Amino acid sequence: MREGHPRSGPDVFTFGETMVALRGSGPLKLGGTMNVSIAGAESNVAIGLSRLGHRVHWAGAVGDDEAGQLVLRTLRAEGVDVSAASTDPDAPTGLILFEPRLPEVTRVHYYRAGSAGSRLQASALERAFSAAPPRILHLTGITPALSPAALAAVRRALQLARQHESLVCLDVNYRSRLWTAEEASPVLREWIPFVDALIASDDELPLCLPADAIAGPEPEHDPSAAIAAQATRLLELGVGEVVVKLGADGATAFSGDSSLHRPVQPVRAVDAVGAGDAFVAGYLSALLDGADLAGRLARAVTTGAFAVASPGDWEGAPTRGELGMLGAPPGTVVR
Template sequence: MVALRGDGPLKLGGTMAVSVAGAESNVAIGLARLGHTVRWAGAVGDDEAGELVLRTLRAEGVDVRDAGRDPGAPTGLLLFEPRLPEVTRVHYYRAGSAGSRLGTDAVERAFAAAAPPRVLHLTGVTPALGAGARAACARALELAREHSVRVCVDVNFRSRLWSREDAAAVLRDWASYTDVLIASDDELPLCLRAGLGDRGERGGPAGRAGRGDQAGNGDRSGAQIADQAAGLLGLGVREVVVKLGARGATAYTGEGEVHRPARTVRAIDAVGAGDAFVAGYLSALLDGADVAGRLERAVTTGAFAVASRGDWEGAPTRAELGMLGAGDGAVLR
C-alpha cells in the first residue's frame, strides 16, 4: 500500500508524509537490510502509487520480479492519524484494490524459480483482503509443502479487515502447514480448534497502543499461553513464538520454552514493531541460530522499530545490530 502519515487529526487537515506500508513488505525490507535475498510476491495497481511501492522495495534490495500490475484496480491506501503519544488510528482503503485481487500466478512464479525459497512468510492480513488473495495464500501453502519449504505465519489480526470468526476459519486450516507461528498472546486462539489449549478465558480484542486495530496484549496467565502453544505444537507447528510487547517474547518448541525480555529503548512509534520482530527472528533462523539466538535478534530488531518512526524506516542493517549493546541473556525454562 501507499501510506499517508498525518501530523494530527485528519479532520483538521494539515500535512501528510508519503511512504509505503504493508506487513509482508515490512518483513521483506527488514530481511534485505540484514543481508538476506528476499522476493516479494504481490500485486499493485498500474498507477503511480504502485510504482512508488515497487520502487521503494527495489531500492531496499527486495526482488519484485513476481509482483503483478493490475490495470483494473488501484493500489491500496493507508492513512495514519496520530491521536495520542502511543495511539495511532489507521484508516484502510483496500476494498477493490489490486492487492485484494491478488491471483495465484504471482506465487506460482515465485516457486517456479530454479531453486525454491528456504522460507515462505505469510501473514493474516492478506487473506483478509478478499477471496482472490485468500486463494493465493492457500496456493502458496500448497506449493511450500510440495517443495518442502519452511512456512512462517504471523497471525497479525486486523479487526478493521475481518472478524475474529472469519480469521479463525482460515488460520485454523493454515496451522497444519505452518512450521513457525508468530502471534500476540490474544491471537493464539484464532489458530486453535475449539477445546485445544483452552485452560480458561480466551482473551478478547482488547486495544493496543499503536495501530489500534489489532488484538491486544491482555493480562493473560503464562499457563494459558503455554497451554495454547502446546495445542498448536500438537497440530504439527514446530515453533510457536508469542510476542508480549513490553514484556518481550517467548518461544515454545518440543524441547520447552525460551523467553527473552524486551530491549529497553525510548518508544517513539510502535507501528511496524511486530514486523521488525519477525524479520529479526527469520534472519537468525536463516543464519542457523538456536531459538534463544532467534529471539535475541527479534527483540533487537523490534526495539529498533519502536525507537523509530515509520513502518520499516528504522529497520537495522546487520552492522547496526550491536548498537543496543549485549543486553541480558535469554531465560531458559
C-alpha cells in the first residue's frame, strides 16, 4: 500500500456521530443505576490512536446541551483535537443505551433520529482539510446511513482525500438497524476506487463487491477460500489492502499477491463492544509507524484484545507503553 505523504496536519482525521452512552447493570425495565460515558465508532478509533501517541482530529456535530459538552470534553481529555467539531443549537446530542442480558450478549438501544450528529455538513470537513490535510482519512459505513447530509459529507471527504493525497481507510461497520444491505451496497461499491485500506468482517465483504463479482467458492463449503476470492476481487478493483476481521479466529490481511493470518491474543473476555474499533486503531497506528503487514496485524489484534478485556467502548484502549502487557505471565504485577 502506498505511503501517506509527510505533512504538518494530523496523522488521522475522522468524523461521525458520537453519542452519550448509558450502561446499565441489567434489564432496563427493572431500573437501577447506569454508568455515563460516550460512544461512537469513529471517536473510539480516535481515542485509541491518541493513546498510542498519534495526532488525531475528530469532526462531528453535537447538540447545544450538556450531553454535547460531555462528548467534546471527553475527547479533549483523551488528546483528540475537536476544533473541527460543531454545535447544533436546533438538534440534541444522540443517546445510546447498553443493556447487558447475558454474560456475552448486550442489547443496544439507539435514540439518534434527528440528532445533531446526523446533521453533519460537508462544509465542516472542507474547513478541516483546507487547514490541515491528514495523512489518513478514516471512515466507517455508519455515518453515510445517518442522513442524506451525512452521506454527502462522506462523499465530499473522499474527494478531498484524493485531492490532498491522503490515504483512505474504510471500516465497513455495517449496521442493519440504520440501513438495509440493498441501500448500503451501492454506496460502498461507489467508494471502493477511493479506498486504500478496507477493513471488514467476512460477512461485510459482499456488500463492497459488484453483484457479478461475488460468485466463488460457497462459504459454507470453504469459508477461507470464499474470503480469499472476495478479497482478491477487491484488490483487483483498486483497494490497496483488505483486512478481514474474523472475531475469535483472529484476522487475515490481503495485499498484492500475499496474505497473512494472525490469531487473536488470548485474554479473559469482559466486553466485546468496541473491539473492532480498537483493532482499527491498532492497525492504523502500526501503519503510521511504517510497520509491515505482520506488524500491523500484530498491533491490531493486541489493541483489540485490550478492548475485549475491558468494559466500555474505548475505556480499555492501551497506551503505547502498555502494548507489551499482554505477553506478561498470569499474576504479573506491573510496578
